Structure formats: structure tokens, C-alpha cells
Amino acid sequence: MTSSLSDVQSSFPKPATGESSTSPTPALTAAFDPGRFHDGAADIVGRLTAYLGDRSVRGLDLLHPETLLKAARELMTLERHGIADFDADRVSQIVDLYTGTGIPVYSPGYMGRQFSGVVPLASLIDLVGSVVNQPSSFYEAGQLPNVAERLMAEELNRFIGWDLDRFAMVTTSGGSLANLTALLAARNRAFPQIWTAGAEGTPGRPAIAVSEEAHYSVTRAAGVLGIGERQIVRLPVDRAGRIRPDLAAPVLDEAHRRGLRLFCLVASAGTTSMGAFDPLEELAALARRYGLWLHVDGAHGASLLLSDQHRDKLRGIEQADSLTWDAHKMLFMPAPCTLLFYRDKTAARGAFRQRASYVFDEEPDVYSAFDSAEKNFECTKRPMIMPLWTVWSVYGPALFAQKIDRLCAVARQAYEMVAAEPDFAVTHEPESNILCFRYRPDGLDPATVHRLQLEIRNRIRDGGRFFISKVDIDGVAALRVVVMNHLIDADHLAMLITEIRDIGQRVLRASATARHDQRNGSHS
Ligand SMILES: *Cc1c(COP(=O)(O)O)cnc(C)c1O
Numbered sequence: 144m145t146s147s148l149s150d151v152q153s154s155f156p157k158p159a160t161g162e163s164s165t166s167p168t169p170a171l172t173a174a175f176d177p178g179r180f181h182d183g184a185a186d187i188v189g190r191l192t193a194y195l196g197d198r199s200v201r202g203l204d205l206l207h208p209e210t211l212l213k214a215a216r217e218l219m220t221l222e223r224h225g226i227a228d229f230d231a232d233r234v235s236q237i238v239d240l241y242t243g244t245g246i247p248v249y250s251p252g253y254m255g256r257q258f259s260g261v262v263p264l265a266s267l268i269d270l271v272g273s274v275v276n277q278p279s280s281f282y283e284a285g286q287l288p289n290v291a292e293r294l295m296a297e298e299l300n301r302f303i304g305w306d307l308d309r310f311a312m313v314t315t316s317g318g319s320l321a322n323l324t325a326l327l328a329a330r331n332r333a334f335p336q337i338w339t340a341g342a343e344g345t346p347g348r349p350a351i352a353v354s355e356e357a358h359y360s361v362t363r364a365a366g367v368l369g370i371g372e373r374q375i376v377r378l379p380v381d382r383a384g385r386i387r388p389d390l391a392a393p394v395l396d397e398a399h400r401r402g403l404r405l406f407c408l409v410a411s412a413g414t415t416s417m418g419a420f421d422p423l424e425e426l427a428a429l430a431r432r433y434g435l436w437l438h439v440d441g442a443h444g445a446s447l448l449l450s451d452q453h454r455d456k457l458r459g460i461e462q463a464d465s466l467t468w469d470a471h472k473m474l475f476m477p478a479p480c481t482l483l484f485y486r487d488k489t490a491a492r493g494a495f496r497q498r499a500s501y502v503f504d505e506e507p508d509v510y511s512a513f514d515s516a517e518k519n520f521e522c523t524k525r526p527m528i529m530p531l532w533t534v535w536s537v538y539g540p541a542l543f544a545q546k547i548d549r550l551c552a553v554a555r556q557a558y559e560m561v562a563a564e565p566d567f568a569v570t571h572e573p574e575s576n577i578l579c580f581r582y583r584p585d586g587l588d589p590a591t592v593h594r595l596q597l598e599i600r601n602r603i604r605d606g607g608r609f610f611i612s613k614v615d616i617d618g619v620a621a622l623r624v625v626v627m628n629h630l631i632d633a634d635h636l637a638m639l640i641t642e643i644r645d646i647g648q649r650v651l652r653a654s655a656t657a658r659h660d661q662r663n664g665s666h667s
Contacts, residue, residue, distance in 0.1 A: 170226035179229060186231065187238055194242045195263060200252040200635060202603070202610035206244060214240060246610055251628055251635045255610040257415070257443055257472045259627035264537060265530035269477050272529050279314075279526035280516035288526035289513040295532045296482070298540070299468070302448035303484060304461040311488035313518035314481060314527050318442030319360035321467040321483040324520060326351065326364045326407060328465065328485065328494035329436035333406035338496045342369060350374035350403035352395060354386045354421060356414040358440060374403055383571045384419035384616075386410060388429055395433055407436040412457050412466075413444020416614040416623070417570070418554075418577030420444060424459030431462075439463045442481070444575055446473030449540055450547045456574060464490065470531045473550075473576075474543055475627075480527040483518075491518045549629045550576040557624060557636050564640060566647075570616050576626040579614060582647040589619050595650060596620035602646045609639050 173179065206214075218237055220227040247253055249260035272288075279285030279292075296312035303310075315321040331338055334349055349370055353361050355377050365375050376398045378391045398405055408430045410421040423439060430437040439445075439460060445468035447453040448460070460466065465485050471478035485491040495517060507514070516522065534542070554573040561567045566584040582599055583592045597620050600613040612623045622643065 168226070170228075173229065174226060183231070183234060186235060190235065190238050190242065191266075195249060195260075197247075197249070198630065199250060200608055200638070201247050201250050202252045202607050203246050203255075204244065204607055205604065211240075211244060249628070251631045252609045253628060254624045254626060254631065254639070255612040257469075257625055257627070258478055259472075259475050261477050261530070262475050262534045262538075262542070265476050265534050268530045268533045272526050277526050278523040279528070280514065280519060280522060280524045282510045282513040285526050288529055289515065291526075291532035292515065292528045293513065295528055295535065296484070298535060299448075299482065300484065302454070303466065305484070305486050309487055311485045311491035311518065313483050313491065313515050314524070315479075315483050315519055316481070316521060316524065316527070317479040318358075318440070318467050318469045318472075318481050319363070320520060321442070321469075321481045322358070322360045322409075322438070322440055323364040323367060324483055324494050324518075325438045325465040325467060325485075326361070326368060326409075328490050329407040329438060330368055330370075331493045331496060332436065332490055333404075335493075335496075347402055347404035348374050350376055350398060350405045351407045351409060352376040352378055352391070352398070352405055352435070353409040354378050354411055354414070355380050356384045356386075356416060356419065357409055357411060358415050358442065361409050361440060376403065376405065378408075380419075383574070384414050384417040386421045386426060388422055388425035391426070391429055392432075395429070405433060405435055407438055408433075409438045409440055410463075411444075412439050412441035412460070413447070413575055413577075415443060416577075416616065417579050418444065418573060418575035419571070420456040420574050422459070423457060423463065427459050427462035436464045437462065439466045442467050442469040443472050443577075445469075446543065446547055447551075447575060449544045450551075451544070452548050453551060453575070461486075470527075473547055474531060475546065476527075476531050476534075479525075480531055482528075494518060495520070546629050547576075550626045553626045553629075553631050553636075554578050554624070556633060557626070560633070560636050560640060564644075566644065567640070570621050578624045578626075579616060579621040580624075581619075581621050582643050584647075584651070593618075593620045595647060596622055598650050599643055599646050602650070603642060606642070606646075609642060611639070 218233055218240070220230075220233070246256065248258065277285035277288055279288035282289045292312065292314060296310075297307070300307070300310055300312070315324060330349060334345055337345060351365055351370060351374070353375060362372065362375055366372060376394060378386045378394055381387050395405060408426060410423055410426045412420055412423070427437055441457070444456070445466060448457055463486065465483065468482045468484065470476040470480040470482060474480075515524075551573070554576045557578050558569055558573050561578070561580045562569050566582065567580055568583050569578065569580040571579060581592060581596055583595070587595065596613055600611060600622060603609050603611060612625065613620050614623045615621070624639075
């Protein structure tokens with residue numbers, strides 16, 4: 144090979160002397176020097192190892208943006224003409240600023256959001272991905288990533304249960320884009336003319352039915368698709384946040400009477416606020432009865448399919464038409480990594496009915512049959528499957544199942560501990576790893592309870608020991624704990640409960656004093 148390549152090269156005319164000025168400058172060459180990569184890697188990996196090893200209980204150190212802007216600006220070279228000299232110290236400072244200002248996702252104090260510390264092996268593979276840079280919508284550009292997508296699709300589909308010859312999977316940059324893509328495929332199936340003709344001539348108004356608890360990306364997708372917020376039909380939920388199938392049918396009937404042409408029902412497998420699972424079997428029956436595409440937004444909770452203990456919550460998933468599954472949530476991968484599954488691959492191709500002759504072959508050949516580009520919106524797309532496929536290949540599915548079981552068990556324990564406290568009130572029994580509750584001693588009106596939770600949440604964040612989130616439930620704020628770290632134990636939960644109570648009582652005392660002072664005309 145090498146000799147034939149040099150044969151070809153030697154047949155080209157040699158550059159005339161004087162053209163050597165077009166060769167790269169030494170500084171340019173140096174920036175790409177593998178030795179420099181090696182030296183930089185040793186320092187960065189050392190710093191990251193220390194970061195990973197820090198198990199202290201801590202929350203978010205939230206800097207004022209102006210402070211961080213200043214610190215970050217000081218790290219920028221002032222060199223504008225030549226290439227600046229490599230400055231290892233500057234790189235170290237950037238890494239320290241990066242690791243020091245994020246949410247500490249590996250700390251047991253982190254209980255606030257749905258992403259987590261990643262399986263460390265996953266981040267190393269992400270590094271490989273950044274070096275080889277194989278944006279993966281086309282087999283030609285990312286051979287292994289596209290093969291890995293096929294393998295990972297088959298592995299995960301075993302837990303969904305669709306026909307191997309018919310189902311399809313595509314990775315997307317996040318669950319929001321997956322929801323949009325699935326809704327697009329659903330709309331194109333029901334209204335094939337809209338893709339080319341636009342809305343003109345469409346009889347009736349296309350509409351979707353979603354849970355009152357649906358993630359905002361679903362309603363946003365309706366906006367993007369031109370369905371319009373007014374054509375979003377909201378299905379009522381029970382106290383736990385699950386769609387009530389018995390109340391859904393009358394709502395769908397009413398929508399038909401109003402002239403809406405429903406084409407899709409979106410269920411949640413794990414709502415964002417409380418981690419509630421809609422009853423998929425009943426909703427699938429409903430979708431069939433009304434001729435609707437059933438999309439399951441399992442961004443958060445589809446991963447529970449991997450757990451023998453929790454799989455049952457997704458009973459009926461095999462009857463869905465599509466499923467959004469975030470691997471950067473409960474599969475502990477670097478974000479973003481989302482898998483969008485379709486029961487029927489022709490529907491998957493229907494999402495983007497478009498031909499670009501410079502990239503799409505009319506007839507797929509043995510290579511382009513592995514392209515994903517027809518099924519995803521992105522043209523250039525990160526080969527996000529690689530960390531997941533590698534971790535799965537090296538450790539097997541039990542790693543995920545064990546961690547998921549542990550997270551759900553800790554959430555359950557948190558529920559029991561909080562429920563036992565007389566001045567706390569849980570809003571639901573956790574179905575997965577999310578628990579919402581309020582600190583509410585007796586005798587407070589809802590407005591006070593609302594303000595109190597917001598104040599507690601912010602003061603906990605400012606305290607820097609725990610990081611939790613908040614969510615509105617029935618119009619009243621609640622504290623929200625998302626257990627993403629398997630190192631969280633009962634001691635951490637007890638510490639959190641104590642901290643919430645201390646802060647809550649301090650806030651209530653301060654506002655009682657303020658009221659008292661007001662009554663006595665004191666303005667100090
Ligand atoms: C997180 C989440 C989303 C959005 O997914 P991203 O990956 O953050 O874009 C959608 N639906 C549900 C239920 C979620 O929890």
C-alpha cells in the first residue's frame with residue numbers, strides 16, 4: 144500500500160522552489176504534536192483522578208457570572224498575531240476552573256438533577272471519540288460507531304421486545320430532539336402531505352394528546368411542528384402524576400368534537416417532576432381505539448427496563464410506536480446520548496422525507512444501509528453510542544441494573560425517612576429514583592408553604608453542602624431529590640433532613656420576627 148501511494152505521489156509534479164513558504168509554521172506543527180498531547184494528558188488525567196476521588200459531601204459552589212467571566216477572561220492569551228506559546232499552566236488552570244465550578248456530580252451531596260457522574264470508562268472512550276473525530280451519521284465517516292449503534296439497539300431491544308426485523312433505533316442529541324423526531328414521524332404518517340405541501344389543504348387541525356405532566360420538550364415540539372399550543376390536548380393525571388386512562392377517553396372525545404385531528408398520544412415512562420410511570424397497557428389500548436401513534440417519553444425511566452425489580456413499571460411498552468430513552472440519565476453516560484426506538488423502521492424513515500443527493504444514496508448499498516442520517520435531524524452528530532456500547536461490552540448489563548436498583552432503593556429509603564418526620568410531607572411514593580416532598584410544619588397556608596420551599600431550596604444551594612431541586616406540584620413548590628449517586632446512604636439523607644429543618648425553622652422565625660416588627664411600627 145505504502146509503496147503504491149508513493150508511486151502515485153511521485154507522478155505529480157514537484158512544487159517549484161520558493162513554494163516552501165506554504166508549509167506549516169513550526170508553531171502550527173507543534174500544536175498538533177503527539178508528544179504534547181501525551182504530556183498534557185498526564186497532567187489532566189491526574190487532576191481528574193483527584194476530582195473523581197473526592198467523595199466529600201458538597202453541593203454547588205455557584206459563582207457570580209461576572210466573577211467567573213473575569214477569571215475565565217484572564218486565562219485567555221492576548222496573542223493575536225502569532226500562535227501563542229503552549230502554556231501548560233494555563234491549561235491546568237482551565238481544567239481546575241472547569242472541575243471546580245460545576246455541579247459535583249460524584250458527591251453524595253448532589254441530589255438535584257437527572258444527569259449523574261459517569262461510569263469512568265465511558266469518559267475515556269469519549270476522549271477517544273474526540274481524538275479520532277468520527278461524526279457518525281454515515282457509515283463511511285464512523286464505521287465502528289454505526290456498527291455499535293446496531294449492536295446496542297439489538298441489546299436494548301431485548302428489553303423492549305420488538306420484532307428484530309422490523310424495529311429501528313437512532314441516536315439523537317438529547318431526549319428533547321428525540322421527542323421532536325418521534326412526533327415528526329407520527330405526524331408524517333398521519334399527514335404525509337404536510338412535508339411537501341405545508342399545512343395548506345390539511346383538513347382539520349392536527350393535534351396531540353399529552354399528559355398534564357409531560358416534559359416541556361413535548362409541547363415545544365408541538366410548537367416547532369406548527370401544531371400550535373392550542374392543539375395540545377392535556378390528559379388529567381392522578382395524585383402520583385400518572386395519566387388516568389378512565390378520564391382520558393372523554394377528553395379525547397371532546398377534542399374530536401372540537402374538530403381536532405389527533406394523531407399522537409404521548410405517555411411518560413418516568414415523569415420529570417416525580418418520576419411517575421403512565422399506565423402504558425391501558426394507554427396503548429386507548430391509542431389503538433382512537434387510531435393514535437403512541438409515543439413513550441422514557442427519557443428518564445426507560446432504563447428501568449434493565450432491572451428485574453422495576454421493569455414491570457413499563458408493562459405494555461412493546462405496544463408503543465416509539466420510545467425516547469436517555470442514556471445520559473439512568474445509564475450514566477456523558478451527555479448527550481439519547482436512543483430513539485421505533486417499533487417499525489419504515490416509520491423511522493418517515494420522520495425526514497427528504498433527499499439530498501450529495502449524501503443519500505437512492506438505493507442503500509452494503510455500507511449506506513448502516514447510515515443513520517435519514518433517521519436523525521443532525522447531519523454531523525457525535526458518535527455518542529461509543530461510551531455506552533463500550534461500557535456495556537466491558538461490564539455487561541448488570542452494572543446498569545445494579546446501579547438502578549440501588550438508586551431506587553435509596554429513594555425509597557428517603558421516602559420512608561421523610562414520611563416519618565411530622566413536620567415534613569411527601570407528595571408521592573417514589574416509583575423510581577425521584578422523591579418530592581415539602582417541609583411544612585402545621586398551620587401554614589399554601590402561599591407560605593410555596594415560598595418556604597423556594598427559600599429552603601436556594602439556601603441549601605447557597606450553603607454548598609447539598610444540591611437539590613424544586614418543582615411545582617399542583618401549583619405549590621416542593622423540594623425534589625433525584626438520587627443519581629449510588630454512594631448516597633441513610634446518613635446523607637439524615638443530614639439533608641436536618642439541614643432542611645434547620646433552614647426552614649430559621650426562615651419561619653425570621654418572617655415571624657419581621658411580621659412582629661411590622662405590627663409594632665419598627666422599620667429597622
Ligand atoms: C429529561 C427529560 C426530557 C428531556 O431530555 P433531554 O435529554 O434533557 O433533552 C424529556 N422528557 C423527560 C420525561 C425527561 O425527564
